[in-house]
Amino acid sequence: MPYNENGHPAPTGCPLELDSQPAAQTSHDQYIGGTDNFSDDASPLSYDDANSLRYQLHGIELPEGIDRDRFVALLTAGVRDCLIRELDALAEKRARKSAALVVADAKPWGEVGRAVAQRRAWLVANPWAKRVIA
Numbered sequence: 001m002p003y004n005e006n007g008h009p010a011p012t013g014c015p016l017e018l019d020s021q022p023a024a025q026t027s028h029d030q031y032i033g034g035t036d037n038f039s040d041d042a043s044p045l046s047y048d049d050a051n052s053l054r055y056q057l058h059g060i061e062l063p064e065g066i067d068r069d070r071f072v073a074l075l076t077a078g079v080r081d082c083l084i085r086e087l088d089a090l091a092e093k094r095a096r097k098s099a100a101l102v103v104a105d106a107k108p109w110g111e112v113g114r115a116v117a118q119r120r121a122w123l124v125a126n127p128w129a130k131r132v133i134a
Contacts, residue, residue: 050082 045053054075062071123130 044085045078045082047079047082047086050079054079 057075058072062068
């Protein structure tokens, strides 16, 4: 089994291109401060991308001592999480649309438009009544 410069088993048969540069060393304080790559601020993986990645990594040769069933379960859980995020975003979008439709139906917008037009016409006819904010 090949090993990398840190003495860890190197991935073999990995379909992903890995940088040849070693990862920059980061302090523990950076992770506590919320600058890690796993925060919610990072753009999440889409379901399609996660599922594609799962199938790419499914047949990878695993280091000794790593249970394949657990590895596949972890990949599947990641894909499921991506799907749940996308479904939650869709549900939120639908809820906002529904709320917007309720608001739109709640007011007689024709009457509101006429009232605004009448007020504007009245203010043009009575310029002394304009409100001045200092």
